[in-house]
Amino acid sequence: MEALRLFILFLLLSSITIIVGAFRADDMIDEDEDLSNFDDFLTPDFGGSKPLIRLSGRSLAQQKLPGNYTCDVYPRVCRLKGSAGPDCCYKKCVNVKTDSLNCFMCGHKCNNGEICCNGKCRNILSDKNNCGGCNNKCKSGEICCNGKCRSIVSDKNNCGGCNIKCKAGEFCCNGKCRSMVSDKNNCGGCNIKCKAGEICCNGKCRSMVSDKNNCGGCNIKCKPGEICCNGKCRSTSNDKNNCGGCNIKCKSGEICCNRKCKNKSNDTINCGGCNIKCKFGENCCNGKCKNTLYDKNNCGGCNIKCKPADRCDYGFCGYA
Ligand SMILES: *[C@@H]1O[C@H](CO)[C@@H](O)[C@H](O)[C@H]1NC(C)=O
């Protein structure tokens, strides 16, 4: 009698162990567990002593399990090769790390536009740690624009923020759209600064005070023979303030002839004006060509006047 009671007690204890074991079975399954014995995997976890189904070979993954062998009753089904995931939600094998309908836990749905990345709902169009896909991290300085990592400091289609497009001809410098043709701080490229006095013309730094193709402003071209002096087109061949070069000034009374300052009042080849040449034997007196041999107002030299009654002969005043 005593032996029988002990035996019943033993049976009771061992069935409790089996039930407790069943609850823990799922946790104890190693994911890398050898799958050679499918019978074990398909043992229902309420402690049944015999496997309920048998499958031939190792190809369970390729076979479709009958609908009633669901993971709520047979959790180990989810651990098999080819299973949609190791976790069981609503009788279906899922992976709560990646399933957007069961993200992190059964029934937790991700919002529209989100997917489940590592058990967290993420918007892969805008999340820079999961840009375009889970775990696709953007580099530092980049943000996620429509699922693509973009540098908002330099991408002209996402300049300063997603979908901020620079206009044609502009590019993105430090997150701002800049005209590369005319911005003197970004001339021809980001952070290419023109020097003081320069302007940006067609993407190149130009001195508007001295560049004869951009004289006083972009694309203001000087005529042939002119140069750019202080932002103005000048002909250095006859400009008395820029005679032969910028800022070469002739003295007062001088004129600029063929790039040189000339005294027009006594210069016989520029007498009274550039290129006015006196004849052989003539002098230039006060800007006029005079024959000092016979001119009684310039007799023997400029400004040597004979008396009114006298005449000039071979450079000498004499009685007429
Ligand atoms: C599973 O379903 C099949 C067909 O409906 C049935 O024959 C079988 O008894 C069911 N098994 C269990 C364990 O319910």
Ligand SMILES: *[C@@H]1O[C@H](CO)[C@@H](O)[C@H](O)[C@H]1NC(C)=O
């Ligand atoms: C030009 O020549 C005249 C006549 O010799 C002279 O009086 C004048 O000072 C000269 N001017 C200059 C700028 O040298």
Ligand SMILES: *[C@@H]1O[C@H](CO)[C@@H](O)[C@H](O)[C@H]1NC(C)=O
């Ligand atoms: C003109 O006069 C100035 C001042 O007298 C003199 O220095 C210069 O040599 C003269 N030039 C000519 C071409 O005679």
